[in-house]
Amino acid sequence: MRSLFNKLLAIVGSFALLALPPMPAQAQNATAVISPEQLAKIHAGNDKCLACHSQAGVEHPPLAGMDLKKLRTLIRDADAFYASDHQRLSCTKCHNEGYDDFPHAADAKDNTTTCSDCHSKSAAIVDKQFANSVHAKNLSDKFTCTTCHNPHLMRLAAKLGDPQKIVAQDNRVCLGCHDSDEQFAKFAPEKKSRPLIDDIHSWLPNTRLHWKHVRCVECHTPAVAAGEPISHEIFNKEKAEKNCVTCHSANSALKTRLYRHLVKEEEHRLGFANSIILASSYMPGVTRHPLLDALILIAFGATFFGLLAHGLGRIIAHYIRRRKNHG
Amino acid sequence: MADREYLLSPWIRIWHWTNAVLIITLGVTGMSVHFADPNLPLVEFSLAVRIHNIAGVCLIVAYSFFVIGNIVTGNWWQFVPKPPGIMQRMIEQTRWYAYGMFVGEPHPHTPSKEQNFNVLQAVTYWNIMYLLMPVILVSGLVYLYPEFAPDTLFGFDGLLPVAMLHYLSATAILLFLLSHIYLGTTGKTIGQLFKMMITGWHEH
Numbered sequence: 020m021r022s023l024f025n026k027l028l029a030i031v032g033s034f035a036l037l038a039l040p041p042m043p044a045q046a047q048n049a050t051a052v053i054s055p056e057q058l059a060k061i062h063a064g065n066d067k068c069l070a071c072h073s074q075a076g077v078e079h080p081p082l083a084g085m086d087l088k089k090l091r092t093l094i095r096d097a098d099a100f101y102a103s104d105h106q107r108l109s110c111t112k113c114h115n116e117g118y119d120d121f122p123h124a125a126d127a128k129d130n131t132t133t134c135s136d137c138h139s140k141s142a143a144i145v146d147k148q149f150a151n152s153v154h155a156k157n158l159s160d161k162f163t164c165t166t167c168h169n170p171h172l173m174r175l176a177a178k179l180g181d182p183q184k185i186v187a188q189d190n191r192v193c194l195g196c197h198d199s200d201e202q203f204a205k206f207a208p209e210k211k212s213r214p215l216i217d218d219i220h221s222w223l224p225n226t227r228l229h230w231k232h233v234r235c236v237e238c239h240t241p242a243v244a245a246g247e248p249i250s251h252e253i254f255n256k257e258k259a260e261k262n263c264v265t266c267h268s269a270n271s272a273l274k275t276r277l278y279r280h281l282v283k284e285e286e287h288r289l290g291f292a293n294s295i296i297l298a299s300s301y302m303p304g305v306t307r308h309p310l311l312d313a314l315i316l317i318a319f320g321a322t323f324f325g326l327l328a329h330g331l332g333r334i335i336a337h338y339i340r341r342r343k344n345h346g
Numbered sequence: 347m348a349d350r351e352y353l354l355s356p357w358i359r360i361w362h363w364t365n366a367v368l369i370i371t372l373g374v375t376g377m378s379v380h381f382a383d384p385n386l387p388l389v390e391f392s393l394a395v396r397i398h399n400i401a402g403v404c405l406i407v408a409y410s411f412f413v414i415g416n417i418v419t420g421n422w423w424q425f426v427p428k429p430p431g432i433m434q435r436m437i438e439q440t441r442w443y444a445y446g447m448f449v450g451e452p453h454p455h456t457p458s459k460e461q462n463f464n465v466l467q468a469v470t471y472w473n474i475m476y477l478l479m480p481v482i483l484v485s486g487l488v489y490l491y492p493e494f495a496p497d498t499l500f501g502f503d504g505l506l507p508v509a510m511l512h513y514l515s516a517t518a519i520l521l522f523l524l525s526h527i528y529l530g531t532t533g534k535t536i537g538q539l540f541k542m543m544i545t546g547w548h549e550h
């Protein structure tokens with residue numbers, strides 16, 4: 020009875036998938052256009068993997084005798100995956116051979132497609148930048164693309180849109196090591212202990228607030244031209260940005276970094292300069308109101324000259340009075 | 347006795363000059379932060395922030411001292427304009443600033459132990475000290491600990507109203523400061539009132 024119900028549900032489910040509208044607008048500019056039918060097929064294929072590799076799979080294992088303890092560490096979140104850059108790929112595009120059946124083939128892991136297999140062009144650029152980076156110099160054998168990029172989760176900044184989400188995603192990567200002794204030790208050269216992230220940046224006021232509203236890579240990577248992807252060259256302490264006004268001034272560098280994909284929408288809402296930044300962060304020196312500032316400067320000027328005129332009047336009156344008294 | 351009267355106890359004078367130095371410091375560093383510009387820094391940004399934060403906390407301490415001192419010594423009574431004829435004296439005082447002093451009329455008000463301030467001073471000082479100061483202190487404190495500000499407000503960061511309140515009250519206080527310093531020169535001589543604020547003695 021139960022299994023019949025499940026089958027019915029599966030059929031209804033696949034119709035529902037077929038009936039899905041075309042791709043959401045944010046994913047439209049794909050390299051290859053995928054029809055809804057193809058997409059449904061991909062999802063159905065992925066559902067096979069997710070039947071085990073999910074919370075539900077661990078709670079109600081479709082197969083007896085599996086290593087559930089291990090499976091618990093291999094859960095993939097379907098919702099997160101379908102919101103990621105790779106949302107339209109089959110699991111098996113990357114997890115090539117040996118995963119279709121269970122138990123999986125012993126050497127299945129060796130066949131995982133690498134990033135550069137599919138992204139040869141950007142990988143070549145990234146590789147060169149990464150080679151100059153602090154991580155490549157000392158840790159190159161352990162440090163690969165997947166050390167930072169979780170291909171099941173990450174989303175391009177421009178597609179995420181909301182700066183808060185971008186900061187959370189990208190800083191989770193860096194803080195995952197630099198704010199965790201356990202993770203740091205896995206990669207650090209022997210005997211190197213982790214310097215506390217807030218101590219290193221003690222010259223920056225309210226560091227935790229900055230980590231929530233601005234990315235590490237804002238200060239730790241070189242500037243790039245408008246259309247180019249962010250650089251993968253991570254700067255060490257000599258080259259990292261320490262000058263506050265790079266961000267904290269009317270012409271903030273954040274306009275070409277964290278907010279680059281939004282600057283076109285800048286509307287000077289309610290007359291504020293950089294109102295696009297103001298939507299998520301009030302930044303001293305950046306999110307000013309030019310008209311209000313001008314009025315205030317005028318008020319100061321008027322007061323100053325008003326008082327000056329009053330003072331001059333007193334001096335003149337004083338001399339006139341003196342002359343009168345003497346004359 | 348007739349030509350000299352001791353009006354201001356040491357605690358008031360110490361508080362007054364501490365307050366003055368702190369507010370000028372806060373004004374200069376606050377403006378450096380607000381008008382931050384790589385090409386014309388008044389005070390370099392990170393230095394300005396550090397000084398501003400320290401001076402801000404000091405101002406809170408100084409203000410608490412002022413409030414407590416006023417309660418303990420009963421000096422708060424000075425800030426209350428006393429009837430009758432408040433309106434009348436206010437007009438008189440204004441008229442003197444605008445006209446009387448030019449033609450050599452005598453001061454309409456002479457500072458005394460019972461009534462140190464003229465009405466206009468009492469009203470202005472009361473507003474500045476008990477309305478504006480709390481606003482700038484509290485908004486500064488929230489600015490220092492932004493986790494206490496609302497997250498968002500009308501599609502903007504929730505710190506916006508706090509920062510605006512801080513900026514506008516700073517403007518009002520600095521405008522007051524300008525006038526305050528200038529009016530300090532309107533004693534019998536240019537320096538009379540400044541001298542009184544240093545020595546405590548009013549020379550009649």
Ligand code: HEM
Binds near residue numbers: 375395490509
């Ligand atoms: C009369 C005294 C004060 C003046 C004239 C003043 C002025 C200013 C100005 C003009 C700004 C820049 C505002 C902006 O661009 O948004 C500012 C920022 C700030 N003020 Fe004040 N302020 C005063 C007192 C205080 C006090 C008592 C505190 C709290 C302890 C404080 C804390 C802050 C903080 C935290 C900022 C943000 C920048 C920074 O961290 O330095 N201020 N102030």
